Amino acid sequence: MTLRTFRLSWRYLAHHRLRTILLVLAVAIVFFLPLAVSLLVGHYETELAARAERVPLVAGAKGSRFDLVLCSLYFKGHIPDDLTMAEVEALRDTGLATAVPLVVKRTAKGYPVVGTTLDYFDRMGLEVAEGSPPARLGDAVVGFEVARTLGLRPATGLVTDVDKLYDISSTYPLRLRVTGVLADSRSPDDLAVFVDVKTAWVIEGIGHGHVTPVEAKDESGILERRPGEVVFNDSIVKYIEITPANIDSFHFHGDPATFPVTAVLAWPVDAKSGTILKGRYAVSTTAQMLVPTAVIGELLGFVFRIKRFFDANFVLVATATALFLALIVLLSLRIRKREIDTLTRIGCSRFTVLRLQATELLIVLGFGAVVAGLLSAGLVLWVVRAHVVF
Numbered sequence: 001m002t003l004r005t006f007r008l009s010w011r012y013l014a015h016h017r018l019r020t021i022l023l024v025l026a027v028a029i030v031f032f033l034p035l036a037v038s039l040l041v042g043h044y045e046t047e048l049a050a051r052a053e054r055v056p057l058v059a060g061a062k063g064s065r066f067d068l069v070l071c072s073l074y075f076k077g078h079i080p081d082d083l084t085m086a087e088v089e090a091l092r093d094t095g096l097a098t099a100v101p102l103v104v105k106r107t108a109k110g111y112p113v114v115g116t117t118l119d120y121f122d123r124m125g126l127e128v129a130e131g132s133p134p135a136r137l138g139d140a141v142v143g144f145e146v147a148r149t150l151g152l153r154p155a156t157g158l159v160t161d162v163d164k165l166y167d168i169s170s171t172y173p174l175r176l177r178v179t180g181v182l183a184d185s186r187s188p189d190d191l192a193v194f195v196d197v198k199t200a201w202v203i204e205g206i207g208h209g210h211v212t213p214v215e216a217k218d219e220s221g222i223l224e225r226r227p228g229e230v231v232f233n234d235s236i237v238k239y240i241e242i243t244p245a246n247i248d249s250f251h252f253h254g255d256p257a258t259f260p261v262t263a264v265l266a267w268p269v270d271a272k273s274g275t276i277l278k279g280r281y282a283v284s285t286t287a288q289m290l291v292p293t294a295v296i297g298e299l300l301g302f303v304f305r306i307k308r309f310f311d312a313n314f315v316l317v318a319t320a321t322a323l324f325l326a327l328i329v330l331l332s333l334r335i336r337k338r339e340i341d342t343l344t345r346i347g348c349s350r351f352t353v354l355r356l357q358a359t360e361l362l363i364v365l366g367f368g369a370v371v372a373g374l375l376s377a378g379l380v381l382w383v384v385r386a387h388v389v390f
Contacts, residue, residue: 005352009359020364023328027368028375030321034314036376041307043380045300051187052292054124056274057266059083059091059281059289068288069295072102072263074188075112079104082260083287085197089257096273097266098123103200104262108160108176111146113193115200123267126189130154131180134196137250138242140176145190147181154179157241158193160203174203175241186384198252201259202242207252325364329357 103115131154
């Protein structure tokens with residue numbers, strides 16, 4: 001293809017703008033879906049694998065291995081059965097690994113509340129960009145995206161969600177005191193609220209305190225006044241708050257070793273220690289220890305099977321589009337018969353005419369592919385920034 005041929009083809013396409021735009025859009029739509037799916041799958045394959053590689057081992061109750069890994073690493077889903085704090089202490093006492101407990105049960109404004117220790121931030125490479133880590137009961141550090149969406153900053157409050165609105169036996173929500181905001185990590189941590197394990201137990205109702213009633217300013221919300229307390233009606237959203245004045249009244253009933261833990265993240269001191277731990281949990285009847293990279297690899301295998309369906313669909317759609325373009329070219333040749341005859345009479349060979357037609361088609365395909373690439377890149381960028389998946 002010479003520059004002169006390209007110029008003539010470009011002039012023809014520019015003259016027939018509407019037809020050219022329609023052809024480019026048709027080609028772009030064909031390439032857009034498989035390209036976007038491929039880019040998204042590639043991105044999340046990298047993200048999922050990178051997240052899994054940061055945590056060598058995950059321990060949890062016997063059950064679905066996918067649920068355990070997704071809940072403990074990505075805070076998605078729910079695990080019906082729990083371990084106990086005794087399991088965490090036993091794992092620490094072996095001296096084979098650093099054990100970090102996780103309590104992932106409740107939410108705040110729809111975001112998961114994760115009860116853990118400060119070791120989690122060190123192991124996952126998280127930094128507090130504003131404020132400080134939680135220092136006492138009721139403190140919370142929020143992820144970057146949580147803070148941006150809800151407008152949170154240090155010294156603001158965040159109330160946990162009520163799972164069962166009409167269950168009179170359920171505990172009141174807890175108003176968390178935000179002490180810090182994590183730096184943007186482009187990970188599921190951006191979409192989580194982190195508290196101490198004991199604070200997570202308070203949210204579960206395992207720990208409680210004797211909170212002095214707050215004076216109500218709106219009398220319409222008061223059902224009854226009694227000495228030392230105020231009874232509110234259902235028009236008032238009630239929650240408890242841990243303050244310096246009442247923090248000493250909060251306590252736990254029962255043996256802390258029996259308190260629930262959703263999962264335990266483990267970092268073995270060496271490869272041998274990891275093998276020993278996996279061997280011990282392999283014979284356990286109540287707990288399991290998984291390698292997150294292996295589980296995520298298996299999960300991605302299912303994703304790639306679905307992707308094959310999109311690839312097969314793309315082949316069919318591309319074939320149909322190619323036939324459609326061929327039909328357009330044939331009809332165009334009939335419509336442009338007088339034009340082609342004129343080119344032949346002024347000395348153009350049939351090969352030159354064919355080259356002009358091929359150049360026009362290549363230009364349309366090229367622009368269609370560019371538009372599809374830009375649309376796919378824009379979609380992936382939006383999905384990543386909006387945390388649509390994570």
